Amino acid sequence: MAGAPSPAAPKSGASSVDAAPSAGGPPILAVHDLSKSFGGAVAVDGVSFGLAEGESVGLVGPNGAGKTTVFACISGEIRPDTGTVAFAGRDLGRMPTWRRARLGIGRTYQRVEVFPELTVRDHLLVADRVHRRRTALWRDLVNRSAPTADELARTGAVLEMVGLGPVADRPVGALGLGTCRLVELARAVVGRPRLLLADEPSSGLDELETAELASVLRALQRSEGMAVLLVDHDVALVEAVADRVLVMDLGRVVASGTFEAVMAAPAVRRAYLGTA
Amino acid sequence: MEQLIGFAVPGIPYGCAYAVFAVGLCLTYQTTGVFNFGYGAQAYASAFLFGWLVDYQGWPSWAAFMVAVVVLGPGLGLVLDRFLFRRIPSTHTTAKIVTGLSLLVGIPALLPVVFGNGNVVGVPSIAFNPDTVYFHLFGMALVPVNGIDLSAAVFTVAILVVLVLLLRTTFLGLEMRAAVESRRLVQLQGVDGDRVTATAWAMSGLMAGLAGVLLAPMEATVQSQDYITLMVAAIAAAAWAVLRSMPVAAVVGVLLGVVGVTLQGYLPTGSIWYSAVLPALPFIVLVAALLLVPGLRRLDASTDPLSSVDPPPPPPVARARAPQIDRLVRGGWWVLLAAFVVSMLTWMPRGWETVLNQGLAYSVIFLSVTLLTGTAGQLSLAQATLAGVAAFTAGQLALHLGLNFLVGGLVGAVLAAGVAAVLALVSLRLRGLGLALMTLAAALLFGAAVFSSSAVSGGTGGIAIRASWLGLDLFAPDGHTYFVLALVVLAVCASAVVLVQRGTVGRLLTAMRGSELGAAGIGVNFPFQRVLVFALSGALAGVGGTLLAVQQTVIAPGQFNYQLSVAFVVVVVTTGVGSVEGAIQAGLGLVVIEELLQYAPTRFDGLAFVLFAAGALTYAAHPEGMVELQKRRWTARAERVLLRHRSGAAAPVPEGP
Amino acid sequence: MTVGNGREDVAALEVRGLSAAYGPYRALFGVSFTVPAGGAVALIGPNGAGKSTVARTVSGLVAATEGRVVLCGRDVTGWPAWRIARAGMAHVPEGRAVFSALSVEENLVLAFRRRAGRGAVGRLLGRAYERFPVLGERRHQRAGTLSGGQQRLLSLATVLVAPPRLVVADELSLGLAPRVVDDVYTGLAELQVAGTALVLVEQQVERVLAMTDQAVVLEHGAVAYDGPSAGAPAALARVVRAAGAQTGRPGSGGLDDEPGRDADQPVGEG
Known part of the structure; x- marks a missing residue:
């Protein structure tokens, strides 16, 4: 598959499932012990992680790993069964989506x-x-x-x-799909969010459009000092945008670390890429 | 016990009638994806034709039955499918509702035009003889079972069993349930989706026809009113079944009828329970369903995975006009307005001035539809009710406190805004069809429980407006005071709507209409905006209602019933729901056409609504409205003719690349 | 090609001068290509080039305005989609392509009944559950409650268990985790061995080119390249460059050179 990670990457980060923010700053987002099940099926099972101010994190994992559910819990479209989501030190509790947006959580959507x-x-x-x-x-x-x-x-x-x-x-x-995704991005950014949630921004885009989006995302994160949480299947996009990668499988965070380190971890390769 | 059963048994035919209609609504929804507001009208059409053939043409009942039920029922269903519903993309909820409403308004108005008479008396029963008592239930003397009871019960059970078996156990049923989810995807499985949907419509039409004819002997006269009221009550039963489970719908329907009639026996006749709550029972049940059944909140979440195969909506005929044409059109409007004002003040005959004054009042009410449906994209079937709230408030304030009626009207408009806001608040989680049903239920509740009370409406005659309540001399035989007042009010209201549409709130509403999720994602306070637009719209309707009351010099419940609300939506959608122009054209157009029809034979009385309903049937293809569409076409044509001429002569304007 | 149905001489699919439109918007302009019996053709190109439209027009979901579609020697142009499906073409549309309100079993019955006939349904159901035990476990569950990958599996199962003459698969890998994509491609390879011809519409170009021998590159609704898969990447790169040159807007901050600049950044950050 795309860009095989360098085998020289350290293994320590990959085996760690304690996904605390890597930087020293205060966390802008703290997800603690989040769980959600639909009917009988557990979609998210005790997920905890954090994002530092201005940090860019990629959330990857196979289908049904619970990424979208985590996302929806953060933006307030779904209420978790247990666990908390705190933004800038404040527990978001049962706050509706629009109030979270006003606090400074911007987002783009998988289906524009x-x-x-x-x-x-x-x-x-x-x-x-x-x-x-x-x-x-x-x-x-x-x-x-x-x-x-x-x-x-x-x-x-x-x-x-x-x-x-x-x-x-x-x-x-x-306008076309690629432009619509840029519009969503611009619309989210104009409110100067402190955290941007990007949900599969490359879905339905071709390589050229994805590259364009990646560069804009990266530039925005740099210039505005926004934290970015990115869910995407496009490994190249995650590599280009994320400082750190979280891997989810079966509702849990199974690995966290730099892109190279995570992609080299056997557990990740098995779960996500299908090769050991 | 015997007394209880004795009270309950006469409720069975009503309960079965509700059940039959509710099952039909569920069947149609489950197999075609359409909540068919026109279902009651279809049933009426079959019943009417049956009675007409028997009564006026002397046909034997079996032959009339063949034509009215076996041919007309499925035929009408097929026509609706082929020419209307098949063309509406499955995701376009508003278009489906508007089309159904147009049928509800159009079919009952069309029949008298075609047959010269709207009522048929004494339709024979095709099953058991209604007057014969067949047996006594449990041998109790108090509980006779006559032909009506018997045929209703037998028929209800029979269709329920047949339909459930058909849908759950046959391959055709499986195909139907699949086709309703995606007419495209089902084709990829080698299933002729169009044939399946057409079959479903034919079945639904047959059911409507059967129900219509079988229930006809229950009332002495076959009237469209009865059928539509019956259907609206049946909606409550269908709602508890989330428009899907036919057995649940049938049981709730039967219970509704039986409980209603039983209570009628027990409740003291003079009490408010008897006079207000009992008639509103089905609507209370409907409101409860809408509030409590979670499935109704997701009615419109139908997701055809292949909906992108449908061609995108046609590009609207250029809305932006070339500047020269724009100036011309604007100038034209001012000239027209000036001519209108001058004519009204000078030569216009008294009768026509009255008619046009009424049109101005309607225009104000219609502005509330423009704001709510056009700008916010929410369908409300309670606008006439809100107008009534204001008018009755003003009337009562004048009656008891001697308040100036116009001031009272403003108070009433505030109250109407409040009612609308409450309506919006309780239905915050409803969308599209759910919201339409909630507003309909509210309109019916007000009609059955509030406006019907003589404490509110002053009895059946209504409240007569006295000149002494009005500071201005609005009723002076030669005065034009009313005209000036109505014109000023309309101008103020229209400006307000334009300003809102062009302003931030208008943009927010347009955004919410485009994507609720996206709007929430940027921090739009959705509940507040929805309540706000409902309140604004309620206030406009209230102001319009007061104006209308003054013009009619009397306030009666019949001026503000739910059927008018439905008609309002249909009329405004025809002329153009997106713009203020549309509302004014609708107001004036409606009264002028109705007045012109006064000169035609009486059978053409309903033709105005037939015309508007026909216009609204094109909503799916032209959501901007028939009249608006034609205007845009003509403007574009004029542009081509005039500007070709100009651009040939003038030097080309330098244009930035 | 090893084909068992003895129809090597007749192409599985022949598309000649196909044009199509969505309402007033034209999407295809005279597309032609041929899929040999038992062969596999990749259909690639940038977003909006008309790949999905080709798939939909071939399968009859979108009406062709011009041109011909010939399926195994039979001209099916203008046929409704359901007749084409019965004639042996299986179109697996992109995204979620199951009936979410129906149970897993009802989905399968619906797919088998018309294509394979009433008598074969029971046998095919058994085979499907044997091959995909997860579907057997969930046979009475509503398909809408399956995960995205399982839904895709369900729509593929109908094709894999009752192999048609031609499969037109639209964006099979879209939104799927790489491991699931592997499963999907393994299934397709088996199908081809069984003699079914394939048309694969894909964004994941490398993957699809590895398993097809012929590729068609589309650009603006027309064929830009039609030949061996080996030559397709170069053609696609040309097309993408041309598209980039068109969308690169003067005064917009030079989007074209940003990816290049950006590609270096993560390394620098390390």
Whole structure:
């Protein structure tokens, strides 16, 4: 398969399942003992890990390993059976998705969730106003809803950074899948999240589009100091974006460490790549 | 005991009627994926044709039965499939609902136009003789079982058994259950999905026809009203079965009928329980189902894995107009408005001024549909009810406190907004069909329990509005005060809607309509926005309702029933649900067409609704509305003609690459 | 090619000048290629090139506007999808392709009944459960409650147990863990040994080219390359470069050179 990891990588990190943040800073995200079962089937079974401020972590694993469920628990779309999710030291408890978003958890979706009738710029404008709580009805009623110079500058900067400038005034419904993923990314970033959850961003993209997305993700993480939690099957994308990789299998974290170290671990190769 | 059974047995035909309709709704939903609001109308059509053939044409019942049930029932089902529902992508919930509602409005309005009469009297029973007492249950003298009881019970059990066996044990049933999930995927298994779906529709149509004819002898006259009310009550039973399990639907249906009639026997006739709660029983049961049955929250989560095979919606005919044309059109509108105002104030005959005034009031109510359905994408079948809440509030305040009716109307609008907000709050977890049913249930509850109470509505005659309640002299025979008032109110409301649509809230609503998940992901407070738009829409409906009440000089429950709400949606969807223009065209168009029909023979009275229903049937293909579509086409055509001429002459405008 | 059905002379699939559209949007422009009996053809190309559309048009889900589709010598152009399916073509669509409201067993019955006939259903069910014990264990479970990999297994099981003449598989590896992808490809290889011809639409190019002998590269709904698999990577690279040159937008920060820059970064970070 793609890019065989160097055999020289140290083994220590791979066997460790204590997935605490590697950097010394305070964790921006702390998942503790998370469990969730659907019907009788256990999807997530006592998962704990953390993300340091500004750290980029890839979450990989075979189908049914529970990655998507972990993701949904963090963003609040699913309520875990047991365990806690803390963001910036605060337990998120039963907080709904939209309030988590306002705290600074941005996300993109595996199946794009864009607003087809809005233009690219409007996506960013809406996100920006929601972020700054400037959505009161009275502003509309007294006709003070046109974008201000300030807002145009802010959204314009993000558009340029992501490379969406040329299509800024097109309705998103008319754009291709790769561009829609960039729109989602820009929409999430305009609110300056402290943590970005990216759910299979490469799914349905070809190699060129994936590479483009990887570079944008990496650049954003660097320039904005965002923490990124990335779920993807595309090994190359994870390698390009993640500082650290967590491997899940059967609802548990089975390995954590640098990309090379994790990919070299026999348990991971068996579970994920199918070769020992 | 004997008394209890004696009270309960007469409830069996009603219970069976609910059960038969509920089973039919479940069958249709489970095999076609459509919650067919038009089901009751289909049943009525068969019953009507049957009665008409027997009564007016002197046909023998068996021949009439063959034509009205065996031919018309499945035939109608096949037509609905072939020309309507097959063309709607399975994921397009709103289009399916709107199409069903158009049938509900259109079919009962169409029959009198075709046959010259809407009612048939004394339809014969095709099974047991309704007047014969066949036996006494358990030999109790108090419990006679007549032909109606017998045929209803036998028929209900028979169809239940046949349908359950068909769906669960035959390969055709398996094919149907598969085809409803994905008409495409089933084809890849070598199954002719279109044939299977057509079969399901034919079966559903046959069921509707059978139910219609068998239940016809229950009432003295075959009226569309009865069938539709019956069906709406049956929805409650179907809801408890999550629109799937037919045995559950049948049991709940029978219970509903039996309990209702039994309570009728026990409750004291003068009490509020008897007058308000009892008629609303099915609707209370429906609301309870919508609140308590979790499966109803996921009704629209149908996921055809191959839905991407359906062609994407056609690109809307250019909405953006060239600047020159835009100026022309805007200018045209101002000229039209000026001409309208001048005409109304000068030469317009009294009768027509009244008609157009009514149109202005309707336009304000319709603006509430524009905001809620067009901008927020939520279907509400309670807009007329909300209008009524405001009107009755104003009426009561004027009656008891002597408050100026217009001020009372504002209070009423606030109250209507509150009712709408509560409605939105309790149905926060419902989407699409679930929400439509919840609003329908609310409308029926208000109709059956609140508006019907004479303490609210002043009895069947309603509340007459007295001139003394109005500070302005709105009823002066030669005055134009009402017209000016209505025009100003409409202008204010229309501006508000435009501002909201163009503003942040409008963008948020558009975003939520596009993707709720995505909106939550950027921090949009979904519950708040939904409650807000419902409240705004309720307030608009309330203002419109008050205006309408003043214009009609009387407030009666019949002006604000659920059927009007349904008709409102159908009418606005036809002219264009996305824009303020659409609402105003709908308001004026409706009253003008109805007034023109006054000159036609009485059988054409319902033609306006037939026309609008026909327009709304195209919603799936043209969600922007029939009238709006034509306008855009003509604008585009005008653009081509005018601008070709111009661009040939003028130098090309330099354009950035 | 070792083919047991004695029809070596007739191609399993012949596509001639095929065009198709989704409503007003045209997606294919005169696509032609041939799959020899018992052969395997890879259908590759960038996103949006029309790979899935070719699969859907061939199997009748999308109507062809022009051109012909010939299945084992029989012209099936314009046939509805269900007739083509009965004629021996199995299209495994991308993504979740099971009936989630039906049980596992009902899914299998549905697939076997029309293709193999009423009498064969029992035998095929037995074979399916023998070969995929996990399906047997869950035969009464609703297919929607299976995991993504198991759902894919279910849709493949119908093909593997009752081999058709031609399998058109769309993005089989999409969203699957590498180990499951291995299983899937092993199954396909067995099918081919049994004499079934394959058309494989894939994003994972290396993988699919390793098991096919012929490849078709699509670009903007037209064939850019049709020949031995060995030559396909070069053709695909050309197509991707051309696409990159088109989407590289002036003034957008030069997206083209960023991947190159970025590829170095993790190493530097180490």
